[in-house]
Amino acid sequence: MMFTVVEVVIKGLIVILVLMGAAAYMTFCERVILARMQIRLGPNRVGPLGLLQPIADGLKLLLKEGFQPNNVDTFTYWLAPGISLITAFAAFTLIPIGGTILLWDHPIHLYIADVNAGIVFLLAFSSLAVYGIVLAGWASNNRYSLLGGLRGTAQMISYEIPMGISLMTVVMAAGTLSLPEIIDAQKDQWFVWTNPIGFIIYVITAFAETNRAPFDLPEAEQELIGGYHTEYGGMKFAMFFLAEYVNILAVSAIAVTLFLGGWHGPGNIPVLWFALKVAAFVFLFIWVRATMARLRYDQLMSFGWKVLIPIATANLIVTSYFTLVAK
């Protein structure tokens, strides 16, 4: 029992540290890749090739004044960034990043927890992420923030539905809710080949869930200044920023786990395969951000409700036909 607790704590610490580092360097990669796609150079001043830029950014944000505007709801104002970050991290307790390895004759599973209803847990935490945004918008005592928070809520709730439905097709095909078992079911054939429509719907909703372009309405700079984090500065802003990037990693990791075969791949390098697939997904996020223009709010809503939900439902029905009847 004691050993299990120690093991989980160590794994948790490693995951948090790796995620923090990965999120920090994602900001750097994003800036460089965006710059390249706009025929610019991007950050290249701090350290060799600008590689120390995230550290400089982090130090700058840490040393900022802890500023709080007048008439904000103090408790909620300080709580919101924490909620965002914690819900972003929580998804990673379930993601298996590799098989089981032997360490000092003791089998170590490369995931923190194997919840038998893993997907439900993931959906629950991605829904909770909305609280960070809406509470930040509400507590800031700023109209733009409030608008951003409201947009975030509406968007995330309406895109949660097609996301859930598209994940249900995977659950049906695999016949289980547990993530390690879903990965085992994809040993021979990834679900992206058997279920491409579900994958596409998941990717689109993932963009909306993480508030990334072209669905970045809650923080639309041109209309809402910064949206829900307008009134946040310093480390509180950095926490929102980290949460956004950890969220991107989380939805990428979920996509890899559910559709791209998790850590399976040729050769005996499971963790590396997982990291490569997630990196490819993160690149897709940045690539799309460099290309797509932001949707208008009504377009966003009608796309979610009139296009994605019917397609996802039809896909669910077709999948259930093939899994239950035609098998």
Added chain:
Amino acid sequence: MKKTSTFSKVISMFRGLFIVLKYGFKRPVTIRYPEEKRVLPPRTRGRHYLTKWNDGKERCVGCELCAIVCPSQAIYVKPAENTPEDNHSHGERYAKDFQINMLRCIYCGYCEEACPTGAIILSNECEISGYTRESLIFTKEKLTEQNPGDSGRDPNREI
């Protein structure tokens, strides 16, 4: 309005993605400024110089035409009479004091055009910066070229 099918809209979105990807492999147009510098055209207008004749005399005769024509009133000229003992220029007068406020100057080059002796010219040096306002009011010592021809202007040229 021409109605485009949903299919062609989706296709054009993917084409857009690949156009952006193609641009990702192009050479960046950025010039890393302090290390690399853009090659400026030869007639770029930069900081001013007060030029000299080949014999070391100043060209400026203190006529103040540059100060009059200056649209941003950046030039101050205080003329004085030449005396046989204290002879600075080829004319009757010379500029005892000559100041240009580089913060006000808009580098239009009118002063250069107005000058009857070709004394004031705009050089190619456009990297003008300072920590105080006072340091950017260029005085006569700073504006006058050290040796005839230093500013790039032929000291034998008439105007």
